[in-house]
Amino acid sequence: xxxxxHDYEAILRRSLHAAGDSVEPAGDGLQQIxxxxxKPRPFVVAWLLADCELARPLFSAVExxxxxxxxxxxxxxxxxxxxxxxxxxxxxxxxxGLARLGWLRPAAAMAMAIFxxxxxxxxxxxxxxxxxxxxxxxxxxxxxxxxxxxxxPRVNGSATLLPGLLLPGGSLAPGSGGIGSSASCSPxxxxxxxxxxxxxxxxxxxxxxxxPSQSPSQSASPTPTTTxxxxxxxxxxxxxxxxxxxxxxxxxxxxxxxxxxxxxSPSPGPSTMAPGLQVPQPYPSASPTPCxxxxxxxxxxxxxxxxxxxxxSGSLALAGPADPARES
Amino acid sequence: xxxxxxxVADVALTSVPADWDADRAVTALYDTHYRxxxxxxxxxxxxxxxxxxxxxxxxxxxxAGWRRLRDSDKALSYLRQSVVNRxxxxxxxxxxxxRNAPKPPPDMPxxxxxxxxxxxxxxxxxxxxxLPPRQREALVLRYYGDLSEAQIAAAxxxxxxxxxxxxxxxxxxxxxVLERDE
Numbered sequence: 001x002x003x004x005x006h007d008y009e010a011i012l013r014r015s016l017h018a019a020g021d022s023v024e025p026a027g028d029g030l031q032q033i034x035x036x037x038x039k040p041r042p043f044v045v046a047w048l049l050a051d052c053e054l055a056r057p058l059f060s061a062v063e064x065x066x067x068x069x070x071x072x073x074x075x076x077x078x079x080x081x082x083x084x085x086x087x088x089x090x091x092x093x094x095x096x097g098l099a100r101l102g103w104l105r106p107a108a109a110m111a112m113a114i115f116x117x118x119x120x121x122x123x124x125x126x127x128x129x130x131x132x133x134x135x136x137x138x139x140x141x142x143x144x145x146x147x148x149x150x151x152x153p154r155v156n157g158s159a160t161l162l163p164g165l166l167l168p169g170g171s172l173a174p175g176s177g178g179i180g181s182s183a184s185c186s187p188x189x190x191x192x193x194x195x196x197x198x199x200x201x202x203x204x205x206x207x208x209x210x211x212p213s214q215s216p217s218q219s220a221s222p223t224p225t226t227t228x229x230x231x232x233x234x235x236x237x238x239x240x241x242x243x244x245x246x247x248x249x250x251x252x253x254x255x256x257x258x259x260x261x262x263x264x265s266p267s268p269g270p271s272t273m274a275p276g277l278q279v280p281q282p283y284p285s286a287s288p289t290p291c292x293x294x295x296x297x298x299x300x301x302x303x304x305x306x307x308x309x310x311x312x313s314g315s316l317a318l319a320g321p322a323d324p325a326r327e328s
Numbered sequence: 329x330x331x332x333x334x335x336v337a338d339v340a341l342t343s344v345p346a347d348w349d350a351d352r353a354v355t356a357l358y359d360t361h362y363r364x365x366x367x368x369x370x371x372x373x374x375x376x377x378x379x380x381x382x383x384x385x386x387x388x389x390x391x392a393g394w395r396r397l398r399d400s401d402k403a404l405s406y407l408r409q410s411v412v413n414r415x416x417x418x419x420x421x422x423x424x425x426x427r428n429a430p431k432p433p434p435d436m437p438x439x440x441x442x443x444x445x446x447x448x449x450x451x452x453x454x455x456x457x458x459l460p461p462r463q464r465e466a467l468v469l470r471y472y473g474d475l476s477e478a479q480i481a482a483a484x485x486x487x488x489x490x491x492x493x494x495x496x497x498x499x500x501x502x503x504x505v506l507e508r509d510e
Contacts, residue, residue: 008503009471015452016472020367025380029366030358032380033387037354074349 350394354387357403362387364473365411371468372415373422374457382418386410408473408483412465419461455505462486463498470495 048055348356362383369379386407390397397403456464462484469480480495481488 005499008499008506012452012456012467012499012502013471015450016371016456016468019450019453020371020472023367023370023376023379025363025366025376025383029362029380029384030355033354033358033384033391036384036388037351037391 350391353394353400353403354391357390357400357407358387361404361407365407368408368468368473369411369415371453371472372412372465373418378418379415382411382414383407385414405479405482408469408475408479409485412469412483413485416461416465451506452502455502458505459498459501463494463501466491466494467498467502 045059049059365383365386366376366379369382370376373379373382389410390403390406393406394403397406456467459467465484466480469475469483473480475483477488477491480491484491486494
């Protein structure tokens with residue numbers, strides 16, 4: 001049985017080799033494979049090669065030049081292979097999949113170097129430095145403190161000093177150096193200039209004026225002022241007649257205080273009141289006036305007259321003994 | 329036993345450096361194994377021109393996947409498997425074409441029959457045509473390619489046990505056919 005099996009195997013092997021050896025493939029197999037590996041020609045090139053006789057030698061020359069260029073590139077690639085292997089990832093195991101990202105390593109190294117240099121420059125320029133005298137210097141105080149008058153740290157957009165570094169007289173502690181420019185920290189001859197509330201010349205707008213006229217800045221404020229007439233009415237409607245009224249004249253002193261008082265003081269006449277004596281009274285007391293004024297409309301008065309009742313409550317105080325004929 | 333070109337990786341192929349590019353590897357493998365692969369494909373598809381196309385397609389596919397292979401043994405195994413699979417696809421497509429194509433008159437031989445005539449000179453090859461495709465592939469790879477069971481299993485994409493089974497059944501069927509014809 002095994003002998004017969006071996007006989008069949010030998011016969012089959014012989015027959016297959018005989019049939020196979022009779023097959024002879026064509027000799028241009030490698031050219032056909034290379035032609036398949038090459039990208040298909042563009043339509044224009046194929047059309048030129050098919051129709052134009054002049055394009056064929058030209059295209060063959062271009063192809064030869066391209067082949068030479070590719071060979072040169074290949075040789076240069078072989079020359080640069082050690083460099084690529086040095087900086088590229090390993091081609092074993094999982095590193096083979098990251099071979100396309102090998103150029104990221106030198107790029108990451110360059111980015112890290114740039115970051116370190118930038119950080120060092122920033123630290124050298126912006127961070128607090130210790131001067132030769134041993135004082136702490138803050139670079140962001142250099143520019144603004146030099147423009148200040150008197151060296152006092154300003155609040156509105158000006159430099160601010162650390163509170164522990166100033167003496168009560170405005171000067172710095174001896175031997176402590178200066179914060180910012182030294183000129184701004186020197187004691188001024190005007191005494192304690194570091195209290196802006198006591199200084200009369202804090203700003204141009206706060207300059208006291210003894211003239212009865214009010215500054216435009218003060219008159220422009222939309223404050224509900226009352227008419228300084230001798231017959232004060234209780235109408236809280238803002239009127240613009242107080243702008244030139246001498247009753248709201250600001251007194252020498254704090255401009256802010258004068259302005260605040262002028263807004264709320266219903267002075268009955270030409271005011272010579274000293275500053276600070278005027279008490280704000282948002283709702284001035286209604287005094288009986290003989291005239292029919294106020295916010296009571298004529299329709300209300302007519303209605304009250306027609307019904308025989310009183311004046312509406314909202315205008316009761318306003319009416320008062322306004323109409324002598326009605327009282328009689 | 330006559331030793332002809334074999335599909336087993338030989339010494340000449342193992343000398344292919346791993347750092348060769350795809351073009352150079354294709355050239356080396358073509359010089360060494362193209363003819364044997366074409367003959368193997370011709371035994372499977374029973375057509376020389378079709379066998380050449382199958383092998384050339386396999387080389388093109390190997391060129392595209394050379395970065396993944398980078399080994400001559402792997403490349404040859406890939407080529408064998410690709411040839412077997414593409415030959416199987418050709419036979420499958422041919423069955424569909426033959427089923428739908430109009431049949432020629434009986435007195436007019438087709439071109440395919442003319443191409444196959446060269447391969448059907450022996451009764452063994454004629455009996456081989458009657459076998460199922462998997463059994464035929466196993467016999468061709470075993471007795472023409474001189475491959476081991478593991479290599480046949482890798483080329484066909486089946487297990488070694490399946491290779492043994494296909495080979496045994498194919499030999500039994502072939503013997504019965506030959507004994508019946510005798």
